[in-house]
Amino acid sequence: MRITLLVLFSTLLVGCGSLSAQTDNDDYRQQAIEILESVPLFDGHNDAPWQYRNRVGYKFSELDFYDTTQFERPMHTDIPRLRDGRVGAQWWSVYVPAGIPEPTAVKQTMEQIDFVHRMTERYPDVFEMALTADDVERIFEDGKIASLIGMEGGHSINNSLATLRMFYELGARYMTITHSRTLDWADAAGDEPRHGGLTEFGEEVIREMNRLGMMVDLSHVTPETMKDALRVTEAPVMFSHSNARAVSGHPRNVPDDVIMMLPEKDGLVMVTFVESFTSEELRQYYAERNGYRAKMESLWGGQPDRISEAMEAWEAENEAPKSTLEQVADHIDYIRDLVGVDYIGIGGDYDGVSSLPLGLEDVSTYPDLFAELLKRGYSEEDLEKIAGLNMLRVLRGAEEVSERLREERGPSEVLITDFE
Template identity: 50%
Template sequence: MRLTFASFTALCLVTATSAAFAQTPEQVAEAALRSTPVWDGHNDVPEQLRERYDNMIADFDFADTTDTADPEKNKGAMHTDLARIAKGRLGAQFWSVYVSAGLTEQQAVQATLEQIDVMKRLIARYPDRLELATTADGAAKAMKAGRVASLLGMEGGHSIGSSLAVLRQMHALGVRYMTITHSKNTPWADSATDTPKHDGLTPFGKDVIREMNRLGMLIDLSHVSEKTMIDTLDLTSVPVIFSHSGARAVNGHARNVPDSVLARLKANGGIVMTVGFPDFLSERRRQWSANQAAEKARLEALWRGNPVAVESGMAAWNAANPEVKATVSDWADHIDHVRKVAGIDHIGIGGDYDGMPSGPVGAEDAAGNPALFTELARRGYTRTELEKISGGNIARVMRAAEAYAAAHRDDRPIENPSLF
């Protein structure tokens, strides 16, 4: 009886001790984000600087952008500033030097150069908080010093003007990924949201992929068609990224990644940096948005030349069909699915803040990462797994691209004829 009682007492002590040291989801998330701050794949602050301020930023205060709403331009307040970056446990950021896919290629080249310039100027204004980085080691160094490693990503292949020479010069200026297309096809690759024209990549498009490999520039397959994804995976020698995409099996939007491609990421080593854009997260919201657009088109066809009737009709429809909002839980559903199909080593975060009206409920702006990571911890993700998602996986991918470029530094650049 003494032995039994002693054993029981010891068991109670062990159980009590384990309970005392058990961590809440909030604590697991906080520990992971403290160890490995988020390395976000896509933020559109440069676009906001262009659209709101025409890149004239002498009076722009990045410390706090909560008062930047502009009703005349139908713009709400920006999502990103230094205060919310800190709350969001952001350690590294790919800033998107996006320009409109509606520009001619030559206009896009100039506009992209201007966006590189404005973002470099913004980074330089806050040397104690931001640091330009062009390598994974450089990013790690900046984060260790307490600064946000600031990398540049070029969104849309139209920005190189169908010129490998321009691609090389963009890399020389510090651009470390290029999204192969944006919303429209380029002359050499098909977009996910345009009528297919090339059946994926053209021969020149394949040269773009090869030259990006040689340079060590990450290939971003967000926005491209499924066939372009497949052509790229068939060709590339290094891991790819999706800088801001979701899983198509969870939300059927063409911008999301199909399972056929997710399954190939294991062999490729690539990563889906899961997006926070509500229309790409919640299938119910996607259907609501489509129905709203259809109703507007119907009313405009019925009441041509009568905008008051259209407005009245839409007000009635909106009252009868309240907005469906995506949530942090929806975001976590995409991460769950990518984990199921591709694995934990192939997930990252690509919020798309300042490139959408609002993030999902619970993570509306750049301060929202802790809420997402807490939800993942609540679902059973361990600290080690969260650290891979927050930054470990993308650092590995970037190092792989850099290693390939280093091994091929003596390869000759691929040439293409001048257009002029």
């Protein structure tokens, strides 16, 4: 009888502990929601425009943004889930592939921008275009999602500062210097570097972006390009969707020495949810898988069926690890410990990737990440900064530099051919 009572008592203790932990988690989540309802959650990167291009040719008549789950592979983003996630301000990525001819990239980027404008016009009770930090705050106070445009890759300007200026006039407020391909004026991460960073024309691109008030986004570039841009820029910079390279060594992530330069230029790393940028274990897995594929292709070149069979067998024996919400929080911890919370934001990259960390499967899950940070001891003030106040400060800083530079000089007349 005594043993039975002890077992029963232990069981009750375990049950009470689980209930208490769940109650704590619920409390943290509710606190996170209250924080995200007080300041705009400002996400740095969402590729819904690209998904609309690929799935329905930009036709809202064929895909209502109130429900994008109808596909075999549902989108990560729609209006109800944005609301559930308490998103207050969104940088919509207007991405086109880096490998297409650059004149074509100009046209396709304009089509992406047109989509964002049409989206805000079609759902005026939900979205409103924002061009300034003041716009973001006003729109958030009105209960809508402030919508800003970020160009993902300098290939979209076709080596032309005039084209850059016209994209600014169309509403673009940041440009990622490169995407996956090294340009005539800037080296990209993941591609063969040719310039050791920025060329002279590339430096002029940064200066003209500063004058316009267009944010310089350094996701996707090499560390040398990052450092050149930080040397040249007079305005704050951003990484719209990158993590800490010391935590996961992916070349798209930011090295420590660059992170430590951000306070001087008031920059911002918007921590992303891309799995291989998040998990070093997964990055290593991909490297091993790619190495095995290269071996099979060398052994069985010209026999694709045999290569496929070998890869299927390897993958059956080697299960891929899964990244987690907690690992995303680890990147935030790392950057905070290195330079402080003032230089951290969030850049999910929803609808730009095929898979996401456990716990961050779509845009409705942002409160869960902020609940995890509360659990780790972050203050409400810390989370207000990470959610949106840091991005608003950085955006406002770029606007202030632009106002000064526009008084000092007119549009640049430099051509890339001036340097050939």
